[in-house]
Amino acid sequence: MRKIVDDVKDMSMCELADNCMFIKNGEAWYRNFNEEMPFRDLMRKLIKYHVPSEDIYEDIDDMDDESFDDMMLTDYGALADWESIEFVLAVFYMMGCGMAEVREWLKEYEEDYCSKGEIDMNIEKAKAEIIEKIKNRKKLTEDELEELAFNSDFRGELFSDNLIEVIKRDDTRWSKNMTTVLEFDGELYAIDWRKGLTEQQENAFYKQPYKVRKTERVITITDYERVEE
Numbered sequence: 001m002r003k004i005v006d007d008v009k010d011m012s013m014c015e016l017a018d019n020c021m022f023i024k025n026g027e028a029w030y031r032n033f034n035e036e037m038p039f040r041d042l043m044r045k046l047i048k049y050h051v052p053s054e055d056i057y058e059d060i061d062d063m064d065d066e067s068f069d070d071m072m073l074t075d076y077g078a079l080a081d082w083e084s085i086e087f088v089l090a091v092f093y094m095m096g097c098g099m100a101e102v103r104e105w106l107k108e109y110e111e112d113y114c115s116k117g118e119i120d121m122n123i124e125k126a127k128a129e130i131i132e133k134i135k136n137r138k139k140l141t142e143d144e145l146e147e148l149a150f151n152s153d154f155r156g157e158l159f160s161d162n163l164i165e166v167i168k169r170d171d172t173r174w175s176k177n178m179t180t181v182l183e184f185d186g187e188l189y190a191i192d193w194r195k196g197l198t199e200q201q202e203n204a205f206y207k208q209p210y211k212v213r214k215t216e217r218v219i220t221i222t223d224y225e226r227v228e229e
Contacts (some may be wrong), residue, residue, distance in 0.1 A: 001151050012155050012156065012223075018103070020099075021096050021099035021103060022100055022103055022104070023104045023190070024038075024048050027065075029100065039093070039100065040068055043089065044061060044068075046089055047060060048060070050085050050154050052066060060196060066103075077091075077094070110179060126158065129199075130158075131184050134184065134189060137208075142206075145197040146205045146210075148209065149178070149191040150180075152204055153180070159182060162182040162184060163180070164182060165180075165181050167179040167181065171197070174198060174201045175196050177192065177193075178193050178194065178195050179192050182191065182209075187211060188213060189210065189211055190210055190212045191208075195204045
């Protein structure tokens with residue numbers, strides 16, 4: 001278990017995804033690495049950029065919060081048509097507000113019930129249990145395989161300190177074969193997995209870790225160079 005709610009200054013993009021929406025002064029806010037703003041102001045920008053102009057949008061900046069929420073969730077939300085940009089924005093607004101509220105609950109939980117020492121202890125316990133399973137050749141779950149093979153390539157994740165290399169291999173039609181190599185107590189282990197090459201193709205983790213050793217190979221390439229006569 002790692003602490004999710006934290007300062008965004010040193011976060012990776014994946015960590016920012018858990019913290020881009022938050023509560024400030026009682027309302028939902030959005031932030032990225034460069035700026036932060038009330039979520040309603042972001043939605044006003046998106047409406048101006050993407051929604052066909054109508055009389056109601058001329059005074060959208062002066063619309064009070066209650067009227068704005070009613071427009072987004074009732075007027076736009078009632079369209080229930082994915083081809084309508086208004087409905088897409090309504091869903092985005094609903095999800096953003098929900099993310100901000102859930103993050104606030106999680107922040108309270110982490111601050112009140114999970115001290116830094118407890119979190120660190122839980123992290124080490126989770127790592128030790130997975131490493132023990134690997135060494136004893138016990139079957140790992142798909143989530144554990146993903147934690148090892150994929151998440152380890154991101155800073156601050158459970159096994160990022162154990163990562164040696166992620167090797168890209170041959171492509172199939174919809175995915176790329178990958179091998180992740182990690183080190184535990186001086187021993188190297190590899191996990192083969194598939195990386196989806198399209199938005200519709202998910203990563204696949206189906207093979208168990210196996211012990212490896214580092215080898216070096218000399219590859220001979222045959223070529224032909226011009227002879228000057």
